[in-house]
Amino acid sequence: MAKIAAIVVTDKQSVGGGAPIFIAKDQAEQEKLAFSLEKILDVAAHDLKNGMIILVDHSAES
Amino acid sequence: MLALLKEKETISVILGISFGIIARIMMLRTDYRQYPTYPHGKVIHVSLGVIAAGLGAVAVPALLHKNYTAITFLTVAAQQFRDVRNMERQTLSQVDEMELVSRGKTYIEGIAMVFEGRNYLVIFCAFLASLFSSLFQWYWGIAAGLISLLIAKKLQSGRNLGQIADIQIAPIKLDGPDLYVGDIYIMNVGLTDDQRIIQEQAMGFLIIPKNKNVKVTIANLGQRQAILHNLTTILGVYRDEGEPTLLPMAKLDLKTGNLAVFMLPREKDEQIALQVAKSVPVLENAVRLPSESAATKK
Structure with missing residues (x-):
């Protein structure tokens, strides 16, 4: 199963839980943060279409 | 002597x-x-x-x-x-x-x-x-x-893909982060930067099986990987380590059994690509013949 490596949001209230959470000021910063994290962590960024971008490690095994 | x-x-x-x-x-x-x-x-x-x-x-x-x-x-x-x-x-x-x-x-x-x-x-x-x-x-x-x-x-x-299936070029569609080849959903691309690269570089195929035996063959994950590998060997691939989103992929249309192939070739020539896709070998291990079963012959 793939693993969520990080979550990038603009709205602090919308998340909580086990994965590292990064909070951006606005959408532009969110996009930049997600881009950097994608390259640094070697994981894929996915847009949940509710203002949240999650970074998922598809190579992680179970 | x-x-x-x-x-x-x-x-x-x-x-x-x-x-x-x-x-x-x-x-x-x-x-x-x-x-x-x-x-x-x-x-x-x-x-x-x-x-x-x-x-x-x-x-x-x-x-x-x-x-x-x-x-x-x-x-x-x-x-x-x-x-x-x-x-x-x-x-x-x-x-x-x-x-x-x-x-x-x-x-x-x-x-x-x-x-x-x-x-x-x-x-x-x-x-x-x-x-x-x-x-x-x-x-x-x-x-x-x-x-x-x-x-x-x-x-x-052995046989090749062109003999057992019809292959056509299909348009790449991006609906927000959702990536489609034709009508078939491929994946969610989160970054606008990756979306732009895909918009510019990507190419899509639709592989339509000619009969139900072929449907099983192209649904085989090994056969799909072979298609992607062969295409990238000949056309090159727009990808690097540390770019997990730029990943060529093949997904099935569950309703029809058609296979959508999402590709990121270096050389974006549709005619050559089509030719390459047709020449992909059919893997012996992926062939099944459900039509030969006694149960379906009646």
Whole structure:
């Protein structure tokens, strides 16, 4: 199963839980943060279409 | 020395070995895949081919001399060529870990199997040439050798994707982060930067199976990986390590059984790409024939 490596949001209230959470000021910063994290962590960024971008490690095994 | 050359047995063994070696060299094609690698991969397989040819050719005089125990070492040969298969599997699996788009296990098994099978074909060619020149005149040996070469050539080539399915170019669509090839959902691309690259570079195919047997074949994950690997080998791939989003992918349309292929080629030429997709080999291990089942024949 793939693993969520990080979550990038603009709205602090919308998340909580086990994965590292990064909070951006606005959408532009969110996009930049997600881009950097994608390259640094070697994981894929996915847009949940509710203002949240999650970074998922598809190579992680179970 | 000359007297030895005139003996029938010597001639038949020489003919057998020659045809065996010709068969091996004929079946040892190094094409765009560059496999077996040149020069050492080729040296290995030609050498093994010589051994196989020798075994096949010598078996006939041994039989004619009623030396039946000598035939048992053909089993040693079988063991030897199973090892060839293992060797190829190991090498390819190791190399596969370092590929940008991997071959996949099914493709590797297929290639390894081919190497083993071709050695047996070499034994068969050598045996026939040797047998006919032992029993009849030497020129019958040559005739039998030529016919066995034709048979080996026929057995060498499998089918390709273009023969079992219709392949067409399909448009790439991005609906926000959602990526589609035609109407088939491929994946979610989160970053606008990646979306832009995909918009510029990507190419899509739709593979439409011609019958229900083919549906099973193209649904096989190994066959799909082989399609992606072959396309990237020839067209190049717009991808690097650390870019997990730029990943060529193939997804099924569950309703129809069509396969959508998402590609990121370096050379974006639709006609060449279509040609390449059609020439992808159908993997022996991916073929199933549900139409041959007794349950469906009624």
